[in-house]
Amino acid sequence: MTNLDIVLTLVFAAGVMIIMIFPAMKITDWIGARYHMSQDLDDKLTVILTIMLSLIVGVMLKFL
Numbered sequence: 001m002t003n004l005d006i007v008l009t010l011v012f013a014a015g016v017m018i019i020m021i022f023p024a025m026k027i028t029d030w031i032g033a034r035y036h037m038s039q040d041l042d043d044k045l046t047v048i049l050t051i052m053l054s055l056i057v058g059v060m061l062k063f064l
Contacts, residue, residue, distance in 0.1 A: 013058030024049035
């Protein structure tokens, strides 16, 4: 994996980050319905899931 592959993956991930906020919120709501979470943990989980989903889609756009 070259540096260009990493940069292109991050560019693709940044492009879809706004789109991935909604699925991350839905996943966090689903987890919150099963387990009692504080608002602070809910917010952190939403941000982490948004970044993870964006990176997954970025990798898929680059390599598939």
